[in-house]
Amino acid sequence: MENTFENKTLLIESTDEVRVAFYKKTYAHVAGGVLLFVLFEYLLLQSDTIVEFMLSMTEGWRWLVMLGGFMLITSYAESTVLKTADKNIQYMAYALYVFAQALIFVPLLAIAIYYTESVDLIQQAAIVTLALFVGISSVVFITKKDFSFIKTGLTIGFFIAMGLIVAGTLFGFNLGLWFSVGMCLLAGGSILYQTSNLVNKYGTEDYIPASLGLFASLMLLFWYVLQIFMSRD
Template sequence: MEELQTPVLEPKVAALTSEARITFYRKTYTHLTLSVLLFILVEMIFFQIEPLINFALSLTQGWTWLLLLGGFMFATNYAEKMALETQDKNRQYLALLLFVVAEAFIFIPLLYIAISYIGDGGLHTISQAGIMTGALFVGLSAVTIMTKKDFSFLRSGLTIAGFIAIGLIVAGTLFGFNLGLWFSVGMIALASGSILYQTSNMVHKYQEDQYVAASLGLFGALMLLFWYILSIFSRD
């Protein structure tokens, strides 16, 4: 009788040698850096297309904003699932590209407000928000990697908090009330927890060849943090 061969699974990153782990981290953060640079490039291209800007701005009112958020959430979930479940590198890169472009589109209204209504200090405000976002991201990531703590227990809390946030956004959109400064502060805390969770996943969940999927998760958490820090910085 032929013996059934059990498929060999790639080891988790935490089980790799120090050299292999460093290589994985380098690939992941290289892809994350390239994703941020691609986001900036795509955003610059988008801002050269006036009809696209007008279209994005037109989606920020009433139920159309909810449709945009719904479409963005669908694109996010589809991209993460595609990157995580497929072994095809081309599909993983396609998922990452899809996610970056979706992020760039949904950021158009917020960046437009920062640039147009803050005046000459708009770009400076965006730069300040970017620096603070990067510093907080690096700090949270360093804590997770250096301590090797498993933050997977945050998943339930982040999921519940995410649904509460979506509910508040829907209510604010439908009933026309401003969620205010403290909502943005709460979302920064949520994004920080997401960074801890995604960085922990990079170490304890992903396999050696899944650095593209790991970078996609980190990119999503990073951009969520940037959104709400910039939202606070853009307030009058």
């Protein structure tokens, strides 16, 4: 996700103090998104009606409808935070996206809790996800390289992944462990790309768009790390 505002002051052209303040705001907003996700998830999982409905939406073509709706919300949220400078509207779009993430995670988390009879597996996957997120992000800050060149590869990879997901849903075959591993690699690449944008592409007031991009990549990684953990049991 790249900023489209014109005449913006690029972060890379700013002072060290401005950059540090921007990084703090961005990661604080990512952390805020995670906390809001946990809150939304807790409330959604309290409702048997919502859980049963979301589980029913994982069956066959309904899952494709759910994914399509999620992608529309994602596109709307990303375009909104990029096209407006109004922070209130940006926050509303960010919150909407976090809610959409919480909703689509309901069936996966419900299944994980049901089969393990605890949240231990989810906590373990969350710890691994955060460790990977921090490690991958650190690569950009340490090397200071621009990783925008991987955008084409990520785009192709995600299109291939979507094709496999659609095929698996329509024809009823399990994509398996190695697909989840491959998606973790794609999610890692996305974190690398988004962090690179954070350092090299964004303007000094773009901490909400930057936060949304990082949060989206973090949640994608969490989804497939959790899938890998669940496959062990």
